[in-house]
Amino acid sequence: MSNKPAILAIDQGTSSTRAILFSATLDKLAVYQKELTLQYPQKGWVEQKPEAIWQDTLEVCRKVLDKVPNGASSVAVIGITNQRETSIIWDRTTGKPVYPAIVWQDRRTTSFYEKLKQWGHEPLVTAKTGLLLDPYFSAGKIAWILDHVDGARNWARSGELAFGTIDCYLLWYLTGGKVHATDATNAARTLLFNIHTQQWDEELLTLFGIPDAILPQVKDNAADFGVTDRVLFGREILIGGMAGDQHAALIGQGCIAPGMVKSTYGTGCFALMNIGQEFRASKHRLLTTPAYRLAGKTTYAIEGSIFVAGAAIQWLRDNLEFFSDSAMSETLALSVPDSNDVYFVPAFTGLGAPYWQSDVRGMIYGLTRETTKAHITRAALEAQGFQTRDLITAIEGDGGYQASVIRIDGGLVANQFMCQFLADMLGRPVEVPVITEATALGAACLAGITVGLFPGLEVMQKNWRCERIFQPVMPEDVRARLYTGWRAAVEKLL
Numbered sequence: 254m255s256n257k258p259a260i261l262a263i264d265q266g267t268s269s270t271r272a273i274l275f276s277a278t279l280d281k282l283a284v285y286q287k288e289l290t291l292q293y294p295q296k297g298w299v300e301q302k303p304e305a306i307w308q309d310t311l312e313v314c315r316k317v318l319d320k321v322p323n324g325a326s327s328v329a330v331i332g333i334t335n336q337r338e339t340s341i342i343w344d345r346t347t348g349k350p351v352y353p354a355i356v357w358q359d360r361r362t363t364s365f366y367e368k369l370k371q372w373g374h375e376p377l378v379t380a381k382t383g384l385l386l387d388p389y390f391s392a393g394k395i396a397w398i399l400d401h402v403d404g405a406r407n408w409a410r411s412g413e414l415a416f417g418t419i420d421c422y423l424l425w426y427l428t429g430g431k432v433h434a435t436d437a438t439n440a441a442r443t444l445l446f447n448i449h450t451q452q453w454d455e456e457l458l459t460l461f462g463i464p465d466a467i468l469p470q471v472k473d474n475a476a477d478f479g480v481t482d483r484v485l486f487g488r489e490i491l492i493g494g495m496a497g498d499q500h501a502a503l504i505g506q507g508c509i510a511p512g513m514v515k516s517t518y519g520t521g522c523f524a525l526m527n528i529g530q531e532f533r534a535s536k537h538r539l540l541t542t543p544a545y546r547l548a549g550k551t552t553y554a555i556e557g558s559i560f561v562a563g564a565a566i567q568w569l570r571d572n573l574e575f576f577s578d579s580a581m582s583e584t585l586a587l588s589v590p591d592s593n594d595v596y597f598v599p600a601f602t603g604l605g606a607p608y609w610q611s612d613v614r615g616m617i618y619g620l621t622r623e624t625t626k627a628h629i630t631r632a633a634l635e636a637q638g639f640q641t642r643d644l645i646t647a648i649e650g651d652g653g654y655q656a657s658v659i660r661i662d663g664g665l666v667a668n669q670f671m672c673q674f675l676a677d678m679l680g681r682p683v684e685v686p687v688i689t690e691a692t693a694l695g696a697a698c699l700a701g702i703t704v705g706l707f708p709g710l711e712v713m714q715k716n717w718r719c720e721r722i723f724q725p726v727m728p729e730d731v732r733a734r735l736y737t738g739w740r741a742a743v744e745k746l747l
């Protein structure tokens with residue numbers, strides 16, 4: 254082992270898989286990234302190939318290790334972070350998935366959840382999990398696979414199948430099929446995990462008809478998750494950290510004190526406010542979720558989830574072919590002075606917080622003969638500002654904390670127009686860190702804690718460095734007019 258240990262962070266996102274090597278002082282040493290495709294086999298269905306998720310993960314890890322002089326021998330520990338809720342069920346003997354990964358955006362279980370709501374189950378589920386009944390979460394996806402793959406329910410009962418979110422599936426493969434475990438933040442997105450007892454909940458398992466034999470063990474975010482199979486990187490490496498991507502980003506942004514907010518703009522957008530160690534239920538249909546669990550102690554966050562952020566830009570790129578690279582959306586948006594009253598409500602897979610309408614679909618409103626692709630692109634970027642304002646208003650309206658800071662990260666923050674519009678729409682500064690891959694940084698921090706490189710999360714508060722603060726400059730009347738227009742567009746959709 255080199256005397257300068259590195260931390261390998263794996264960030265398996267919805268649109269891409271990345272491996273980042275960080276130094277023991279959490280500086281970025283090397284990155285390797287690969288885009289991941291989604292499949293849409295039917296209206297409202299969103300799937301991914303589990304084999305591609307694993308193969309891409311292995312490839313990005315190997316490629317990033319090739320970029321540094323000592324390769325795998327310099328790595329002291331691995332941290333994993335991932336797109337959440339996406340569910341895979343596989344055969345414990347062969348490791349083969351019995352069905353593709355059903356992605357968090359998938360809506361095939363809408364009527365299943367509607368029935369559960371009609372039967373009055375939502376209050377109990379929310380009280381136990383902090384979540385709502387929505388196709389977004391894993392339980393419905395698991396039940397769907399067990400009901401639609403021949404024999405799956407029986408194999409599940411007899412312990413032949415394993416369920417996991419992406420973290421857990423990757424861990425299984427990284428450890429050569431030896432470890433079936435997840436962490437508290439990922440478990441808490443399934444609708445099966447009681448966030449008060451921090452255990453799988455019998456009553457919820459019965460409600461969703463899911464046998465406990467398929468569930469993984471749940472660990473702290475900084476813990477011993479086992480070692481990598483020697484054949485993968487030429488030696489065993491400890492996996493010491495694991496967290497859902499939005500929770501990891503909260504850590505990577507140093508938001509470890511109550512009231513601090515981070516908002517991440519990847520495929521979707523997720524704003525989380527740290528609310529400390531006391532559970533609080535939302536009054537505005539937001540989620541309460543473990544921010545992190547360390548040494549058995551849970552810190553909570555209130556979360557607002559938006560299903561489409563960067564995905565709208567990708568759609569303009571791939572489906573409407575407005576541009577060939579997402580980065581070009583910025584120049585296009587800036588080529589017009591405003592969106593010419595065009596509003597883009599990117600509800601491709603329903604609306605998330607605070608509306609939670611899984612059956613509505615997207616809308617571009619206000620089209621005229623003058624509308625150009627520049628106006629539509631600008632409207633798609635502006636939608637991020639409007640949606641974030643919806644979230645922050647709901648989060649603060651819950652009556653807990655006011656946001657002390659708002660830090661932003663994710664692929665979309667490379668777009669300075671979007672960042673400026675965000676500050677304008679929120680009417681307050683937003684901070685962009687030097688390392689915008691806050692998700693991977695958070696996972697690295699957790700892994701580093703396990704091997705004693707850092708005493709605790711405080712290291713992130715000390716190390717967090719600001720690249721740029723976007724200050725609001727938009728006149729109040731313009732801000733009010735634009736937001737009123739957005740609310741009217743959403744009302745029309747609803």
Ligand SMILES: Nc1ncnc2c1ncn2[C@@H]1O[C@H](COP(=O)(O)OP(=O)(O)O)[C@@H](O)[C@H]1O
Pocket residue numbers: 265266267268269270518519520521562563564565566567579580581582583663664665666667668
């Ligand atoms: N300069 C840019 N302007 C607008 N969107 C961008 C830009 N760069 C990346 N994106 C969008 O960001 C998303 C990727 O962000 P990332 O954080 O990697 O997502 P994920 O973690 O979900 O895989 C893509 O949807 C892409 O379209």
Ligand SMILES: O=P(O)(O)OC[C@H](O)CO
Pocket residue numbers: 266267268335336337338357497498499518519520521522
């Ligand atoms: O792929 P991202 O970064 O948009 O994150 C996906 C979320 O974890 C879904 O809950």
